[in-house]
Amino acid sequence: MLKLEVEDRVATLLLDRPPVNAVDNAFLDSFDSVLHEIKELNPALVVVRGAGRHFSAGGDIKQMVSALETNDFSSLDAFARRIQNAYFAWEQLPMPTVAVLTGAVTGGGLELALACDLRIAAATARIGFPEVRIGLLPAGGGTQRLTRLIGRGRAMRLILTGELIDGYEAERLGIVEWFVEDSELDVRVAGVTEMLLEVAGPAQPAIKRCINRLGTGDGYSSELFEQKALHLSREAEQRLRAFVAER
Numbered sequence: 001m002l003k004l005e006v007e008d009r010v011a012t013l014l015l016d017r018p019p020v021n022a023v024d025n026a027f028l029d030s031f032d033s034v035l036h037e038i039k040e041l042n043p044a045l046v047v048v049r050g051a052g053r054h055f056s057a058g059g060d061i062k063q064m065v066s067a068l069e070t071n072d073f074s075s076l077d078a079f080a081r082r083i084q085n086a087y088f089a090w091e092q093l094p095m096p097t098v099a100v101l102t103g104a105v106t107g108g109g110l111e112l113a114l115a116c117d118l119r120i121a122a123a124t125a126r127i128g129f130p131e132v133r134i135g136l137l138p139a140g141g142g143t144q145r146l147t148r149l150i151g152r153g154r155a156m157r158l159i160l161t162g163e164l165i166d167g168y169e170a171e172r173l174g175i176v177e178w179f180v181e182d183s184e185l186d187v188r189v190a191g192v193t194e195m196l197l198e199v200a201g202p203a204q205p206a207i208k209r210c211i212n213r214l215g216t217g218d219g220y221s222s223e224l225f226e227q228k229a230l231h232l233s234r235e236a237e238q239r240l241r242a243f244v245a246e247r
Contacts, residue, residue, distance in 0.1 A: 002030040003051070004037055009044035009200065010193055020057035021050050023108040027060075028082050035089055044200040045193060046093065048116060049100035055125070058107020083108055083140030087115040091212065094205035096196050100189055101125045101167065101176065111138060114145040117208065119176040120192060121167030122185045127175065128164035148214075150174045201235045 003014040013034060015021040038046060050056060059079070067076050090097070090112070099116040105127045113119055121127065129138040129146070137143060138159065147155040150173050157163065158173075171179035180188045196204075206226040213219045230236045 001027060002034050004034050006041055006043055009197060011038055011041060011043040011046045013038075013046060013048045014051040015048070015056050016051035018052055020054045020104055021052070021109065022057055022060040023083065023112075024060035024063045025079065025082070028079075028086055031086050031090075035086070035093075038093065043095060045095055045196050046097045047100060047189065047193065048097065048112070049189075050102055052103075054103030054109075055099070055101050055105045056109025056112060057104040058109045058111075080139040083111065087111055087141050091115045094208065095200075096204055096208070098189070098192060098196075100185065101127065101170075102182070102185070106130055106164065107138060107142075108140050111140040111142045111145070114149065114175075115141065118178075118192065119170075120178040120180065120185070120188055121170050121176040122180065122182045123167045124182055125167045125170070126164045127166070127170045128162065129159050130162040130164065132160060132162045146175070201239075202233050203230060203236070206230055 001017050003016050005012045005014070017027060063079065064076065067073055096118065097116040098118045098120065099113040101113055101119055101121040102125055105113055105121075105125050107129060110127060110129060129142055131138050131142075138146075143155070143159060146159065149155075154173050158165070165173070165175075167176065167179040170176045178188055178192065206229065210219060210222045210226055213222050
């Protein structure tokens with residue numbers, strides 16, 4: 001269902017639940033297990049991508065049908081809560097995370113992508129929150145993360161209408177950091193991976209902790225606290241000395 005491969009300090013998480021890598025409770029069970037494994041392995045970087053044509057089309061329709069047949073909407077409420085908790089834990093990983101977006105990136109699939117630090121989209125990706133079309137909303141963190149990322153107006157546009165956009169429009173709106181033609185996707189992923197590995201070290205987790213405190217009132221004090229800790233690290237001393245020596 002989910003496969004984790006680690007090579008040269010890079011962990012690749014493959015979403016492998018054909019045909020569209022839909023999210024259900026079994027998917028989340030596997031996700032929790034993988035999350036624990038990543039924490040144990042502590043790679044320098046995690047790349048998330050779909051094993052087939054699609055990243056993830058979101059919630060499994062069969063699970064929704066089952067809830068309707070049994071009139072058990074409490075199970076859907078619990079499911080949304082599980083997604084929120086899982087993706088919040090993912091967001092707190094210390095190393096950078098990169099989502100590679102292809103095919104369908106909708107609903108809970110987009111919510112996972114938004115919980116990653118960086119996103120690369122192929123031109124043909126179809127990205128959005130179609131939940132409003134079935135009388136629902138993206139309750140796995142979608143309303144919060146998308147608004148934080150691109151602002152209230154643009155988030156309202158996409159969530160209120162259920163509009164699906166391609167990779168180019170996603171980059172223009174600020175949902176993804178890179179948009180490339182499908183044929184160039186792997187090259188761009190390799191390039192971004194190389195950039196992140198080149199500067200991998202204690203500064204990256206510290207940067208993530210500071211940025212994750214945006215809007216809490218602790219952001220500025222966190223910068224000073226984290227910077228002070230970095231000043232005491234051997235790596236920061238070596239990098240600073242090398243920088244000064246070059247000049």
